[in-house]
Amino acid sequence: MIISEDKPIAEILESIENHSSIFIVGCNTCAAKLHVGGEQEILSMKSVLENSGKKVVGWALPTAACSIRSWDHLAEKDRSINKADALLVMACGSGASVISKLGTIDVFPSNNTVSLGGSYKGEVLPDQCKMCGNCTLFYFGGICPYSQCPKKLLNGPCGGCSDDGACETDNDKECVWELIYKKLDEKNSLYLLERIFEPKVNK
Amino acid sequence: MIYMQGSFVDKIRSRNFVITAEITPPKGSNPFNAIEDAALIRNLVDAINITDNNRGVMRMSPISLGKVLQQQGYEPIIQMTCRDRNRLALQSDLLGAAALGLKNFCIMTGDHVSCGDHLGAKSVYDLDSVQLISMIRKMESGFDFSGNKLEDPPEFILGAVSNINPLKKGQMLKLRKKATFGLDFIQTQAVYDTEMFKNFCKLIGDLETPIIAGIIPLKSARMARFMNANIPGIHIDGEIIDRLDMSKDPIQEGLDISCEIIKDISDICQGIHLMPVGQHLNTQKLLKQAGF
Numbered sequence: 001m002i003i004s005e006d007k008p009i010a011e012i013l014e015s016i017e018n019h020s021s022i023f024i025v026g027c028n029t030c031a032a033k034l035h036v037g038g039e040q041e042i043l044s045m046k047s048v049l050e051n052s053g054k055k056v057v058g059w060a061l062p063t064a065a066c067s068i069r070s071w072d073h074l075a076e077k078d079r080s081i082n083k084a085d086a087l088l089v090m091a092c093g094s095g096a097s098v099i100s101k102l103g104t105i106d107v108f109p110s111n112n113t114v115s116l117g118g119s120y121k122g123e124v125l126p127d128q129c130k131m132c133g134n135c136t137l138f139y140f141g142g143i144c145p146y147s148q149c150p151k152k153l154l155n156g157p158c159g160g161c162s163d164d165g166a167c168e169t170d171n172d173k174e175c176v177w178e179l180i181y182k183k184l185d186e187k188n189s190l191y192l193l194e195r196i197f198e199p200k201v202n203k
Numbered sequence: 204m205i206y207m208q209g210s211f212v213d214k215i216r217s218r219n220f221v222i223t224a225e226i227t228p229p230k231g232s233n234p235f236n237a238i239e240d241a242a243l244i245r246n247l248v249d250a251i252n253i254t255d256n257n258r259g260v261m262r263m264s265p266i267s268l269g270k271v272l273q274q275q276g277y278e279p280i281i282q283m284t285c286r287d288r289n290r291l292a293l294q295s296d297l298l299g300a301a302a303l304g305l306k307n308f309c310i311m312t313g314d315h316v317s318c319g320d321h322l323g324a325k326s327v328y329d330l331d332s333v334q335l336i337s338m339i340r341k342m343e344s345g346f347d348f349s350g351n352k353l354e355d356p357p358e359f360i361l362g363a364v365s366n367i368n369p370l371k372k373g374q375m376l377k378l379r380k381k382a383t384f385g386l387d388f389i390q391t392q393a394v395y396d397t398e399m400f401k402n403f404c405k406l407i408g409d410l411e412t413p414i415i416a417g418i419i420p421l422k423s424a425r426m427a428r429f430m431n432a433n434i435p436g437i438h439i440d441g442e443i444i445d446r447l448d449m450s451k452d453p454i455q456e457g458l459d460i461s462c463e464i465i466k467d468i469s470d471i472c473q474g475i476h477l478m479p480v481g482q483h484l485n486t487q488k489l490l491k492q493a494g495f
């Protein structure tokens with residue numbers, strides 16, 4: 001799941017200030033699950049835009065904004081898209097990028113994309129993967145330090161962890177290396193920590 | 204005992220006791236204040252250890268200040284963190300430092316950007332401290348990170364840093380990883396709990412690497428409480444805080460406490476590293492009081 005969140009409405013309005021006929025595109029996959037791009041949020045955005053003097057000519061909720069066949073395919077959902085002079089995409093950056101390929105119409109993102117995460121037992125889990133292209137998750141008990149440690153440390157914790165286990169960058173966040181140690185201890189696999197990891201090959 | 208310039212490398216290699224002191228570069232282009240600070244400890248310490256944008260606060264390059272202090276007759280140890288440079292920039296700076304005759308390095312991860320004065324800057328950490336030490340040893344063997352041959356490979360004296368709490372098992376394990384590439388010294392976070400420090404020394408004794416104990420003289424009970432609450436790896440006992448609280452001269456009391464710590468641990472470690480908050484105004488007094 002790609003984690004995205006709402007941009008401030010003032011920023012959205014500023015970005016579309018030279019456009020008057022807006023068509024809203026949501027995303028019924030990640031953004032809908034996160035309540036930043038589903039039907040309810042689209043209708044709420046429509047109302048906000050209309051109250052700000054914009055004309056919302058229509059909206060569509062494709063299954064996934066990042067997987068669209070063509071303009072016509074999107075237009076099948078609501079023909080009024082052809083009257084729009086701008087699209088507002090309530091999806092992640094991938095969704096907004098793919099929508100931007102459909103034509104020459106101006107496409108504006110309404111979301112900020114923050115991480116590749118997930119959801120477990122109803123809780124949104126950010127930063128589950130950094131897409132490094134060389135997955136070593138197993139060696140860390142299923143907790144990726146490259147994505148969850150602010151310093152991306154692969155060979156053990158820094159010295160900045162507090163005595164009670166908080167991360168140097170955020171007192172409310174437990175050091176990911178404390179979590180990794182506990183998990184590997186539970187799995188009786190602490191030996192995995194002795195492995196020395198080479199630097200990642202950056203893309 | 205008089206400590207002469209140029210003595211750090213010889214002493215660390217011959218396993219003699221060393222005294223080092225920390226200096227923070229200026230936030231500006233004039234090195235005068237750092238030179239003045241160093242003058243307060245001339246002939247008292249074996250080397251001056253220069254911080255690298257510590258706490259993520261942007262300051263003059265430690266390599267540049269290191270050269271300035273070297274020209275003034277001091278032996279510098281350059282701190283190098285992983286926070287600000289990728290593998291190209293790190294190697295480039297290491298070769299440049301070697302060309303300037305700066306060969307003592309103390310390697311650390313580096314405080315995160317979010318601790319400092321440039322919030323929003325990119326935190327690089329292309330390498331971690333284990334990987335940086337490994338890369339430097341590879342450079343010494345005549346090859347850069349990518350395996351290309353280096354002309355005139357550099358030679359370095361390499362130190363690493365560590366907290367002293369043996370219960371921080373992940374940190375202890377990481378120190379062992381660093382040591383697999385060969386460390387010339389291990390410099391510790393400030394010691395206040397000497398029993399903890401002794402346990403730490405026992406725990407890593409098999410590495411047979413010189414341990415240099417960090418010393419930060421306390422100036423007040425308030426400072427002690429602040430450090431306990433805010434500086435990772437610091438453990439200041441209530442008894443020490445009470446002494447500072449009750450003292451009519453807390454600065455002298457802080458020096459007395461540091462002196463007692465130094466005397467208690469100097470037989471089991473191979474040096475001390477003095478990191479006073481502010482200038483080295485009391486370093487001479489402390490060293491004299493500690494019998495150096």
